[in-house]
Amino acid sequence: MQQQHKSKLMRLSWQIQRRRKCNRSKSLVSAWAIYLNEDITVYHLVRKHSPERYTGRIDTHSLTLF
Template sequence: MQSQQKAKLMRLSWQIQRQRKSNRSKSLVSAWAIYLNEDITVYHLVRKHSPERYTAKIDTRSLTLF
């Protein structure tokens, strides 16, 4: 894993730790799960925050989380 990827992972885990008020270990595991399942996470976020009529028009392959 490159240093930029590690930095993004650590920033995400710190944000999770602050927002959820969880311990360091749990927030790091959560950040790692989000990072590994990036494509699934993006798909669900697009479906959640887009009107139903626009969901079919969005190409999720062109979207990235990081």
């Protein structure tokens, strides 16, 4: 794994740990799951935060989390 990806993963896990008040290993596992399932996470975020009439028009392949 590249250094840049590791730093993004660690930053995300620190944010999860602070906001959810969970231990370090649980937050790191959560960050790793988000990182591995990035395409699914983006799809669900777009569906959640877009009005229903725009959901079909948005190209989720061009969106990324990181």
